[in-house]
Amino acid sequence: xxxxxxxxxxxxxxxxxxxxxxxxxxxxxxxxxxxxxxxxxxxxxxxxxxxxxxxxxxxxxxxxxxxxxxxxxxxxxxxxxxxxxxxxxxxxxxxxxxxxxxxxxxxxxxxxxxxxxxxxxxxxxxxxxxxxxxxxxxxxxxxxxxxxxxxxxxxxxxxxxxxxxxxxxxxxxxxxxxxxxxxxxxxxxxxxxxxxxxxxxxxxxxxxxxxxxxxxxxxxxxxxxxxxxxxxxxxxxxxxxxxxxxxxxxxxxxxxxxxxxxx
Amino acid sequence: xxxxxxxxxxxxxxxxxxxxxxxxxxxxxxxxxxxxxxxxxxxxxxxxxxxxxxxxxxxxxxxxxxxxxxxxxxxxxxxxxxxxxxxxxxxxxxxxxxxxxxxxxxxxxxxxxxxxxxxxxxxxxxxxxxxxxxxxxxxxxxxxxxxxxxxxxxxxxxxxxxxxxxxxxxxxxxxxxxxxxxxxxxxxxxxxxxxxxxxxxxxxxxxxxxxxxxxxxxxxxxxxxxxxxxxxxxxxxxxxxxxxxxxxxxxxxxxxxxxxxxxxxxxxxxxxxxxxxxxxxxxxxxxxxxxxxxxxxxxxxxxxxxxxxxxxxxxxxxxxxxxxxxxxxxxxxxxxxxxxxxxxxxxxxxxxxxxxxxxxxxxxxxxxxxxxxxxxxxxxxxxxxxxxxxxxxxxxxxxxxxxxxxxxxxxxxxxxxxxxxxxxxxxxxxxxxxxxxxxxxxxxxxxxxxxxxxx
Numbered sequence: 001x002x003x004x005x006x007x008x009x010x011x012x013x014x015x016x017x018x019x020x021x022x023x024x025x026x027x028x029x030x031x032x033x034x035x036x037x038x039x040x041x042x043x044x045x046x047x048x049x050x051x052x053x054x055x056x057x058x059x060x061x062x063x064x065x066x067x068x069x070x071x072x073x074x075x076x077x078x079x080x081x082x083x084x085x086x087x088x089x090x091x092x093x094x095x096x097x098x099x100x101x102x103x104x105x106x107x108x109x110x111x112x113x114x115x116x117x118x119x120x121x122x123x124x125x126x127x128x129x130x131x132x133x134x135x136x137x138x139x140x141x142x143x144x145x146x147x148x149x150x151x152x153x154x155x156x157x158x159x160x161x162x163x164x165x166x167x168x169x170x171x172x173x174x175x176x177x178x179x180x181x182x183x184x185x186x187x188x189x190x191x192x193x194x195x196x197x198x199x200x201x202x203x204x205x206x207x208x209x210x211x212x213x214x215x216x217x218x219x220x221x222x223x224x225x226x227x228x229x230x231x232x233x234x235x236x237x238x239x240x241x242x243x244x245x246x247x248x249x250x251x252x253x254x255x256x257x258x259x260x261x262x263x
Numbered sequence: 264x265x266x267x268x269x270x271x272x273x274x275x276x277x278x279x280x281x282x283x284x285x286x287x288x289x290x291x292x293x294x295x296x297x298x299x300x301x302x303x304x305x306x307x308x309x310x311x312x313x314x315x316x317x318x319x320x321x322x323x324x325x326x327x328x329x330x331x332x333x334x335x336x337x338x339x340x341x342x343x344x345x346x347x348x349x350x351x352x353x354x355x356x357x358x359x360x361x362x363x364x365x366x367x368x369x370x371x372x373x374x375x376x377x378x379x380x381x382x383x384x385x386x387x388x389x390x391x392x393x394x395x396x397x398x399x400x401x402x403x404x405x406x407x408x409x410x411x412x413x414x415x416x417x418x419x420x421x422x423x424x425x426x427x428x429x430x431x432x433x434x435x436x437x438x439x440x441x442x443x444x445x446x447x448x449x450x451x452x453x454x455x456x457x458x459x460x461x462x463x464x465x466x467x468x469x470x471x472x473x474x475x476x477x478x479x480x481x482x483x484x485x486x487x488x489x490x491x492x493x494x495x496x497x498x499x500x501x502x503x504x505x506x507x508x509x510x511x512x513x514x515x516x517x518x519x520x521x522x523x524x525x526x527x528x529x530x531x532x533x534x535x536x537x538x539x540x541x542x543x544x545x546x547x548x549x550x551x552x553x554x555x556x557x558x559x560x561x562x563x564x565x566x567x568x569x570x571x572x573x574x575x576x577x578x579x580x581x582x583x584x585x586x587x588x589x590x591x592x593x594x595x596x597x598x599x600x601x602x603x604x605x606x607x608x609x610x611x612x613x614x615x616x617x618x619x620x621x622x623x624x625x626x627x628x629x630x631x632x633x634x635x636x637x638x639x640x641x642x643x644x645x646x647x648x649x650x651x652x653x654x655x656x657x658x659x660x661x662x663x664x665x666x667x668x669x670x671x672x673x674x675x676x677x678x679x680x681x682x683x684x685x686x687x688x689x690x691x692x693x694x695x696x697x698x699x700x701x702x703x704x705x706x707x708x709x710x711x712x713x714x715x716x717x718x
Binding site for chain 2: 063064065088089090091092094095101104105109110111112113114115116117118119120121122123125131153155157172173174175176177197198199201203205207224226231234248249250253254255256259261262
């Protein structure tokens with residue numbers, strides 16, 4: 001009797017495990033495909049320009065604001081984005097530039113003509129790091145594994161069926177060593193990300209929202225970022241004025257920054 | 264027992280979500296962030312005159328208490344800066360000026376100490392072909408990427424115009440450009456540059472003199488013929504290389520700068536220059552004694568200098584923590600700074616010649632003006648804690664002189680009153696024996712209150 005019961009329960013438990021495994025494998029969709037299709041929604045495929053407003057909230061009240069112009073261009077061979085960020089507001093920082101050329105990150109101050117190297121994790125404003133305003137290609141910079149599927153609430157508090165993917169950095173030069181990433185099963189749009197430090201600590205949680213038809217795809221025009229430690233600190237990034245841009249290669253050189261003209 | 268284990272395994276899969284630990288942080292977001300209609304996209308209107316022209320007004324009040332006399336020393340500074348770029352059909356016209364006024368308790372040397380109009384930059388820039396450039400006029404030529412000391416910043420001597428700040432980096436940032444011609448070519452990952460800056464007569468007239476309020480200070484920015492050739496290359500691996508050849512009044516020197524990303528938080532950088540020349544000290548003594556700024560007795564104190572190879576270097580690391588603290592630690596080496604033995608001789612000479620003490624201390628201000636550390640070795644630390652709460656930023660700077668163990672510690676708090684207005688309070692404390700670089704300053708501490716309005 002004991003043996004029969006044992007076998008029955010073994011089959012029942014095994015069935016549950018197999019069901020979960022099948023669900024995670026999701027009928028042939030690979031983690032790489034999920035991430036690259038989601039990348040294509042987060043960023044236009046060619047060179048583009050846009051403006052980003054970063055608003056920092058503390059306990060629901062605005063505590064700081066910044067507006068930047070972003071110029072991005074994918075590298076022909078690797079597809080990695082080179083990005084030039086021009087600070088438009090606040091007035092005291094107007095004209096300052098941040099340049100990312102693959103893994104180089106530079107800060108240029110036109111008043112002193114000095115350019116200094118900065119790290120991706122250095123804070124720009126609120127919960128936004130320098131690396132966050134740079135266009136990034138998760139499929140290139142991270143190895144991905146499907147962790148499973150989950151129904152979560154998106155930023156509009158609507159339930160949505162998602163793939164859950166774990167991204168592990170393949171280079172030490174990316175902003176975050178590990179990301180947990182929720183991607184909508186229906187159309188591969190990014191829904192949520194949890195961004196971790198090398199220590200394993202949660203740095204921030206991001207929700208992608210307000211999807212609009214921009215440059216041939218429905219893309220997020222807003223990201224809400226919650227501080228990993230103090231959840232009362234929330235930063236909103238709003239994207240607008242997307243346009244296709246022709247950007248010469250030499251614009252992504254540190255020595256050229258002095259000659260940048262506001263676009 | 265086995266049955267229990269199997270049930271437990273089954274229960275784990277049934278009860279827990281597919282991936283353990285997934286929560287929902289959405290409720291942390293205040294409702295007012297969702298008030299915008301979900302179909303509405305904020306349109307950011309950002310084009311303004313600031314794209315071409317920027318103004319700033321800075322008011323500084325500096326307070327120090329004299330150690331010996333106990334007297335309070337209060338200085339006030341006001342500066343209005345205006346910087347613009349006027350687009351032209353094939354280039355642009357660049358202008359950067361600063362109108363300064365001061366009221367000081369300290370002894371003043373000239374009318375310039377009260378009011379001065381500085382033309383920091385004024386040049387015409389032309390584009391040649393797709394990525395070539397020709398600039399003519401007064402240009403701020405800036406190189407090097409260390410924070411506390413830039414050996415490869417070859418045009419830095421005698422051009423700083425901000426004397427209220429103890430932070431060498433901030434002093435260096437506010438300066439006069441050199442008059443000359445610059446040719447540059449930018450390629451995909453390489454950059455070539457040549458600068459020629461001629462010697463301009465220091466003959467006293469209203470345009471070139473150092474004394475008049477509107478003087479262009481050409482004697483300071485263009486003291487000798489100079490030629491700088493530089494090459495830079497960036498790599499996909501996050502490394503950056505700069506190479507320099509500088510010909511300064513016929514004396515050549517080579518320079519190198521390298522920087523690299525270690526990981527998400529740590530950066531490393533290095534810059535150095537080497538040249539066969541007379542030391543900074545021997546040049547200061549030669550011109551100082553000739554012009555009567557230094558007493559002749561000082562010449563006998565230091566051994567006669569000969570031309571030799573002198574090195575200057577800065578090596579540093581930057582660390583950004585998860586809690587938004589960014590710290591830079593640098594080691595500075597100036598081969599032609601004074602050795603411990605020379606510093607001791609200098610201090611003893613000052614002690615033994617009270618009548619000449621004031622003039623002998625001038626050696627220190629000469630080193631400061633040349634932007635070369637007076638000592639051979641120094642450690643420099645700067646830490647910025649960005650907005651831990653509200654709109655406040657906190658800063659700490661320490662400059663430690665290895666040879667005499669004296670140091671400057673500076674704590675600062677900056678507050679963003681609005682997008683346009685920033686307030687900053689700095690408290691500096693000088694530590695060291697009486698005969699040491701920071702210990703010999705007339706005050707033990709200094710306080711600086713600064714208001715900046717940017718428009």
